[in-house]
Amino acid sequence: MEEIFDKIVEKGFQLGAEYIDMRYQEVKSEIVVSENGKFSRYESEAARGVGITAIVDGIPGFASTTIINPDILLEVLNEAVKIAKTSTRLVNKKVYAEIEPYTDKKTVSVKIDPLEVSPNEKVSFVVDVNKASIISNEINSVSTTLGVEEDQRLFLSSEGANIKTKVVLTGLRHYSVARVNGVMERVRDAETFVGGYEFFKEFNAEEFVTDLSKLAIDAAKAKPANPGTYPVVADPDIIGLILHEAFGHASEGDLVASKESILCGKLGEKVASEYVTIADNGIVEGGYPVWYDDQGVKKLKTVIVKEGILDGYLLSRETASDLGLEPTGNARAQDFENVPIVRQTNYYMEPGDHSFEELVEDIDFGYYIKGRGGGGGQVDVGVGSFIFNAGPSYVIEKGEIKELVKSVSISGLVLETLKSVDAVGKDFKVTTSVFGGCGKSAQRVRVGHGGPFVRIRKMIIGGR
């Protein structure tokens, strides 16, 4: 690849480009699914390709291909240069903040390559786990998925960068549908390990799925929460989700530069209560490892909110220069077919000093909101409004955790929500997922999120 790249740079410069980078990527992934105690399906795939960015006179052009040979790559380069040149009519020149070009090689530790484990072994493991989740005749339907992904990337730039990375994820996803007296309830959850198949030696998969089945049955029997505004204690899953969706996106430099974000122009201002500190960090235990972004910028820890005060944004090379700040290593592309845009890596709230009991004991009536069993969320970054489906949750009454309620939806305006945080717990967790990711501008990237248990004085609970 390096040799071809030298030729591409030479040719690109002849055509008038001042900067060229080439991203080669090879992704392999597998899922093995078992449903209702039986083998269901096995999907395996590989994709590889090359994307070339050429900058002519401050204007980028991008083209990609899955067909890789020197002639085709030169054609792709030509296309990228042509796009850049055509773009001068309407695209404003960009300035790319200076960076250090790194030469590096990073890979996660993998003891057992999950793609090399025999298909037979994976199939029988998933089917056994799935069978274990059928704990009673109240369980109507169950589905278990084993997921594996290996993502290898090579970044080469005309500035001299040469960065190779490899990330392997191994995970298990499960959902159980319970039917009790005609009432159906579905709960799902997933656990992902950054590394290889050794995960399943440690992780108690059967306990994980039987717990979900129990939860589905309990939730089917439970009453729904009462719609309204309440004080809540939110668990790390749900805090991570709120922060990522409702605040993280608003802190993305492109949305700030385009003035779309509610955080635009608010650096140095109070955006949350003093108990809130928020960071985006490329390397954090449990999270998705990002050593460098897809522009070759080293990803370090970026503090976004420090004790309630907005302290920074997530930036690419061009948004950094737009805003007069330093790049933070947050330009990420879904794959070789896409241009890097500003994305989060692992976004979380820093822990505080309260125990879980201390968070609950001051609440006269409210809810303990749990992420497990829920799924997804959405937000309007311009307003900061959010809505999420949490999982089955609990009533808090007179400082104590009481009965389970069905899955609740929560919503609010994020700045108001974060300002009403009045206590932050000390237990802390960040997670990622091989089964999902974060979507923006039609690109999906793996992210991590989490935080501590957090008490929020006002949260809207929807009637479900």
Added chain:
Amino acid sequence: MIDLLEIGGKALSFAEKLNVSEVEVYLVQNTSKSCLLSGKIDVVKSNVASGIGVRVIINKKIGVYGNTNLEENEVEKAVEKAVKIAKASDPDPDFRELNKKFGKSSVSGIYDREIAEMDIEKIFDAADTLITSSIDYNEIVQPTRGIIETSTWKVAICNSHGIEAEREGTGVVTWFRCKAKDRGKEASAGESKQARRWKDIDFSEVATSAASKAVSILDATMIKNQKLPVIWHNKFTASMVDIMFGTTVDAYSVQKGRSPWKDKVGQQIASEDFNLIDDGVMEAGLRTRAFDDEGVATRKTPIIEKGELKGFLYDTYTANKEGAESTGNAFRTYRSNPLPAPSNLILKPGNAKREEIIEETRKGLLVVDVIGEWLSNPISGEMSATVVVGYLVENGEIKKPVKGIMVSGNFHQIIKDGIELIGNDITNVGGVYAPTIKVSEMTIAGKS
């Protein structure tokens, strides 16, 4: 362009040497050109992507493998990998055979030369139209984000029963958001549109719609918890139809016990004026094609007629399992096994004009754009959505904009006895087409 059928033929003969019972090869090549906006035009890109999916059957054991690499030795490796996966799988007693009968329906409006020959300049002009039209609408509007993407694709399917077919299609998608800023207040809103032909999208209309929404909600306020009649703007209806029926009317979900409609064929599940059909051959329909991903002819399939559940959507596998006939609804990518799914899912329009529906409302809520609606539960029918563009309707007139509130209710109950009026203004969100409707009562969660 690569000769997909030639590669498919080679893969077939290689697989047959490996003693498989049956084999099917699915190939795709896609060329797309797109433009990304963030305030201004950001970047334009051009992608060429290919893929091969091999499905082999060995004594009812199924193996599927997908790869983007179409080089000859890689194609052989893909077949070998599929065979390996098949051998590791448990036999599926419900699997009978791959499709033996090729069929092709007459369809139109799904291949647009203008898109196939798209020049980057034209995409620029459209992007420019989005930006300038939004600013022209009102000077307090700033464009924030958007996408224009055109694609041209070719799909080839061949199998060991002699099926060998190729089809082409085109599509265009646009999505645009802008922000309005005035008197220290800010609001943002968006609009999107998907079509098969370039001429079917009016970029100026898309931008104006987004801009007018953003301006109209500047003074939005929260309202109190209450119960109100709710008018669902056509796009909101289409999203809800998608969420509630998109993954519950295919035979696979039904057979797996994941659909609330299981065992309900022949029953009245909605009111008399509720008609839902799957139309695989709709003129210029977003998911229209002459044959499905297994080479079965596409067609129209009624799902709900006058409120009565008529049936489900099948691919070859689910049809064989029940002794039914495939409805031509197999969908797959080169990476995945085919599954039945809706093609163009249409909630039939009624007679009411949207203005009339509003005029007839003494007090209610008009919901235009929401977020989080996809978190609703298609099994229980419980739905909730946060309103981002919505207005109170009083005495037949659109009054003040609202924000930060959540509407909730039970969709299954709503279609049974909650729909008061069905509009005549059908629109699409992806392959789902629906009109504006008026629902008699929903729960509004806002201020207590």
